[in-house]
Amino acid sequence: MTSPDRATPATPATPVxxxxxxxxxxxxxxxxxxxxxxxxxxxxxxxxxxxxxxxxTTLLGAVAGLAPVSTGRIVLGDAALDDADSGxxxxxxxxxxxxxxxxxxxxxxxxVRDNVAFSPRARGLGRGASRAAADTWLERLGIGxxxxxxxxxxxxxxxxxxxxxxxxxxxxxxxLLDEPLSALDARTRLDVQTxxxxxxxxxxxxxxxxxxxxxxxxxxxxxxxxxxxxxVVQQGTPSEVARRPATEYVARLVGLNLYAGTxxxxxxxxxxxxxxxxPDHDERGEVLVALRPSSVVVSAHQPDHSSVRNTWPATIxxxxxxxDRVRLDVVGEPSALVDVTPAAVADLGLAAGQRVxxxxxxxxxxxxxxxxxx
Amino acid sequence: MTAPPVDRVPRRPPSSSTLxxxxxxxxxxxxxxxxxAPAALLVPAVVAIAFLVxxxxxxxxxxxxxxxxxxxxxxxxxxxxKLSLWTSTVATAISLVVGVPLAWLLARTxxxxxxxxxxxxxxxxxxxxxxxxxxxxxxxxxxxxxGQYLDQWFGITIPFSPAxxxxxxxxxxxxxxxxxxxxxxxxxxRGFEEAAATLGAPRMxxxxxxxxxxxxxxxxxxxxxxxxxxxxxxxATITFAGSFPGRTQTMPIAVYYALETDPDAAILLSLVLLLVSVVVLVALRDRWLRGxAVG
Numbered sequence: 275m276t277s278p279d280r281a282t283p284a285t286p287a288t289p290v291x292x293x294x295x296x297x298x299x300x301x302x303x304x305x306x307x308x309x310x311x312x313x314x315x316x317x318x319x320x321x322x323x324x325x326x327x328x329x330x331t332t333l334l335g336a337v338a339g340l341a342p343v344s345t346g347r348i349v350l351g352d353a354a355l356d357d358a359d360s361g362x363x364x365x366x367x368x369x370x371x372x373x374x375x376x377x378x379x380x381x382x383x384x385x386v387r388d389n390v391a392f393s394p395r396a397r398g399l400g401r402g403a404s405r406a407a408a409d410t411w412l413e414r415l416g417i418g419x420x421x422x423x424x425x426x427x428x429x430x431x432x433x434x435x436x437x438x439x440x441x442x443x444x445x446x447x448x449x450l451l452d453e454p455l456s457a458l459d460a461r462t463r464l465d466v467q468t469x470x471x472x473x474x475x476x477x478x479x480x481x482x483x484x485x486x487x488x489x490x491x492x493x494x495x496x497x498x499x500x501x502x503x504x505x506v507v508q509q510g511t512p513s514e515v516a517r518r519p520a521t522e523y524v525a526r527l528v529g530l531n532l533y534a535g536t537x538x539x540x541x542x543x544x545x546x547x548x549x550x551x552x553p554d555h556d557e558r559g560e561v562l563v564a565l566r567p568s569s570v571v572v573s574a575h576q577p578d579h580s581s582v583r584n585t586w587p588a589t590i591x592x593x594x595x596x597x598d599r600v601r602l603d604v605v606g607e608p609s610a611l612v613d614v615t616p617a618a619v620a621d622l623g624l625a626a627g628q629r630v631x632x633x634x635x636x637x638x639x640x641x642x643x644x645x646x647x648x
Numbered sequence: 649m650t651a652p653p654v655d656r657v658p659r660r661p662p663s664s665s666t667l668x669x670x671x672x673x674x675x676x677x678x679x680x681x682x683x684x685a686p687a688a689l690l691v692p693a694v695v696a697i698a699f700l701v702x703x704x705x706x707x708x709x710x711x712x713x714x715x716x717x718x719x720x721x722x723x724x725x726x727x728x729x730k731l732s733l734w735t736s737t738v739a740t741a742i743s744l745v746v747g748v749p750l751a752w753l754l755a756r757t758x759x760x761x762x763x764x765x766x767x768x769x770x771x772x773x774x775x776x777x778x779x780x781x782x783x784x785x786x787x788x789x790x791x792x793x794x795g796q797y798l799d800q801w802f803g804i805t806i807p808f809s810p811a812x813x814x815x816x817x818x819x820x821x822x823x824x825x826x827x828x829x830x831x832x833x834x835x836x837x838r839g840f841e842e843a844a845a846t847l848g849a850p851r852m853x854x855x856x857x858x859x860x861x862x863x864x865x866x867x868x869x870x871x872x873x874x875x876x877x878x879x880x881x882x883x884a885t886i887t888f889a890g891s892f893p894g895r896t897q898t899m900p901i902a903v904y905y906a907l908e909t910d911p912d913a914a915i916l917l918s919l920v921l922l923l924v925s926v927v928v929l930v931a932l933r934d935r936w937l938r939g940x941a942v943g
Contacts, residue, residue: 338846366845373846379839383861392857396849444848 293447294318295480299346299356301329301336307344308332308504314480314497321495322484325523328501330484331376334450337482338373339366350448367396369448372441376453378433380425386436387412387421393444411439415473431462438473449474449481455490467493488527492516500524518564518642530564531610537561537641548607551583552639560644567601567613569638573631574622582633590628593619600624604632704922711919712912720920723913727894728902729920735810735898736878739817740825743874747825748867752855754826755833773823780819781887788815788888812889813896817878824877828870832863872932876925 295314300307308329314320322330335341337348339355347357354362355369372393380389390408391401399407412418415435425433434454441449454470455463471494474481485491491498492512500508500515500523508520519525525532535544540554542563550563577585588606595601600619602612610632614624624630667675675683685693712719720726754766772780788795788806798804806812840862844854860867882900889896891905899921906914 340842340845366842367848367850369846371846373843375839375843377839379837379843381840381844381858381861383864392844392849393847396844396847396853396857440847450846 293351293479295337295448295482296349297333297337297346299336299343299348299358301332301341302344303332303341306332306504308336308501310336310501310506312499312506312509314482316479317477318497319474319481319483319495321491321498322482322501323486323488323491323498323524323527324501325486327503329504330486330501331452332504333501334373334452334482334484337448338371338450339364339369370444370446372444372446372449374434374437374441374449374451374454376456378425378437378457380428380433380436380440382425384425385421386417386423386425386428389425389436390440390443393440397444407443408439411443412436415439415469429462430458431466434458434466435469438470442473442477447479449477449479451481451483453485454483456485456487470494518562518640520562520644525564530566531570531608533563533565533608534644535561535563540636542641544608546608548586550634550639551636552641553636555641557641557643561641562644564640564642565610565634565638567611568599569634570610570612571633572602572604572612572614572618572622572624573633576631577633580633581635583636584639585631585633588630588632590624590626590630592626593624604630606632707915707918707922711915715912716916719910719913720916723906723910723917724893724897724902725899725913725917725920728897728899728917729924731810731813731894731897732879732899733924735813736817736821736875736881738814739821739878740871740875742814742818743822743825744867744871747822747874748829748860751826751829751833752859755830770823770827772820773827777816777820777881777883777885778887781816781884784812784816784819784884784888788812807888808890808892808896810889810896813885813898816884816888817881820881820884821874821877825870825874828866828873829863832866832870833859836862868932872928876928879921879924 293316295312297313298311300309302308306327306329310329310333312320322333324330332341336343336356342363343356343358345358347359348355349357350370353364354360355364356362380386381392384392387405387408390411391404394404394407395401409418409421412421415438417432417435417439420428420432420436425436428436434457438454455467458466467490474483474494483491483494485494495512498508498510498512498515499506500520502521502523508515508524510518515524516528519528519530519532522532533542533544533546533550535542535550537552537557537559539556539558540551542550542552542557542561544550544563552563571582576587586606586608588604588609590602591605592603593600594603595616596613598615599613600616602614602624604610604612612632618624622630671684750769754762754769785807786792788798790796790799790805790807795806798806806815836859840858841854844858845851849857880900881898882904885896885898886901891897891901893902897905899917903914903917903921906917
């Protein structure tokens, strides 16, 4: 069965538009294989989210033409960029792509202006026209005063803007950003992020944004795609993904408890032990149950008269102070992360090793069908 | 089962020692890393310095400074120096034109026999130059397997001509350039080339505008090494090109012959070569050689 959140790999969910990007391919690099099926519409920002080694950068490399696909195809608009069946392969230099690398890769021997003028020049504009184009872009990104500097003399935030200007100056039809903010310190990141969002909104073509920061993805992207172990495990709008994570990894990213189990109407038997009473939407078979840590109630004793349908004993394994609350790691059937206030910790005298009772209202449980890896 | 007895580490009492004021200051400013050298390293190092410097000092001490101008003027020095300078410059230019692409090929491509090719082209680094001269003679000499056709078909005779000097120098010196540039290309960050490709640059544009500028320090270092080696070339040159004054007699060869007939002239010619080398070294010192020679 397939959950409504997921686009089936073979048939893209988004209709193919004239300048949209469609990837349906396998990329093999060494012993690693990435199996990716995705679409990105013009003007859409698709965030590719995943842990290290999931294949995010491999995906961008394939779209940019730095590595060929081993099977399948990559299509932009109505032109194939790479097609393993027909043998079509457009060299990286001939793809209308703007690539912002994680480490920016600004040419150290060229001034900022010449870095930004590189693409117009390489794509056939004269020297003067290229420099004029570069100046226009530098102005547009608010860094006109940096034109004469060398990349070595730029701060992280400035280098990031120059890298974006350089990618955009080639007038690409498709924008690829590989962890564009990861090299910045926290403070600069917020400034640059706001700016980046504005520039991405102005960009007319599809945009792939690789990140491992869920917040960055939520802020910048129209749609999320989660890669794990070279496979697409989830696609959807940020709110869909945040509400119904498809895997443990996604659940951790968005801060939810996630349980796999078998549903039988209003009852879910969990794989890791324990069971839940859930709202009866007549779900049957394999399901996932998501539960917010703040929706779980901790009691020192077994609550006797209560409307809460799920109550179970558990043991506190650890406590972590988050900014305004304490996150409890509680082991039981099932185990859960639970958020409580520091005051509650003090009142109940909560400590590691302590036996407690957890409860969760059935209505707080989000139950949805489980997806299988493609 | 009992564990074997373990020797106890002898505990040494903290022996009192002193630190001179200068040494104290040196360690404080150098963060502890800069210290005076232990004798076991210092003594051999000083021997090495003496060994390298004393002969040069000998040249300076024994030079007939008073008659220098007359002696140099009367010898073939001017012609020999001119010949040496232009042949080694041409040899370096040829090495750049064909050696840099070769270095790129060795660093960036894979083909069957790559390792063999690398071994062969770097062979002149370790080959006695006179063997190189004999080999050149057998290939391009009048009866050589290529030379005979050059002679028969085009009337070109290479040996014992300035062209032979250039060939001998190129043969011996080019590997220095190739090895230096190949190393630099190998360690250069390929990410910049990928970036250039995504910016729409065809491969030759990437090579010209990104790859070459990035390895420029090593390119210059390699060219200087190559030029210096060509300037000092003796064995292959005298074997393949002979020693005709004004035609194929380069400075090193002139020095060698002068030593037999006119030692004073030999000393002065050597000093001229020394001067040229020092000038080149100083001119390029900080700008290029430091970072580049390693890569």
